[in-house]
Amino acid sequence: MQSYSIGQAARLLGVSADTARRWADAGRLATHRDDGGRRLVDGRDLAAFCVEVAQGAAQHGPEDDTPYTSARNAFPGIVTAVKLGDVAAQVEIQAGPHRLVSLLTREAVEELGLEVGMQATARVKSTSVHIDRT
DSSP states (O other): OOEEEHHHHHHHHTSOHHHHHHHHHTTSSOOEEOTTOOEEEEHHHHHHHHHHHHHHHHHHOOOTTSOOOSOOEEEEEEEEEEEEOSSEEEEEEEETTEEEEEEEEHHHHHHHTOOTTOEEEEEEOOSOOOOOOO
16 A cells, blocks of 8 residues: 655645644644655555545535535636637646646636736536546
C-alpha cells in the first residue's frame, strides 16, 4: 500500500501542510512513522479521509460568494493570457500547479471583462474523464 507524506496528503486534500499536521495531531487524520521518523498517511486512510472532508464540505453548503453550479471541478487562479480573435478567444489560467486553457467566444471574454492579472475560476465539467496512475 502506498503511503503519503503530510505534504503530499495536504496537496491531495487541497489544504496547507500545517492544516494536515493539525488534523493529524488532533487524531482526525491517521498517520504512522517510517524508519526515519517521518509521519506518513496510509493511502487507504487518506482516500477515506478525502471523501469525509468532501462530504463535510457538501453538507455545510457553498460559501456565500460561491456560485451555484453543477460543475464540481473548480480551479481558482489568475488569468495569465488572453488571445482574442475575430469571433473566438483563448484564455489561460494558472491555478496552482495547473495551467488551464479555455476556448470561448470573444463576446464572452468581453462580457466577463477578462484581463491578464485578474482572478478567475475555471470550472470543468466533462462527460469523459481519463485517470492515469501516478
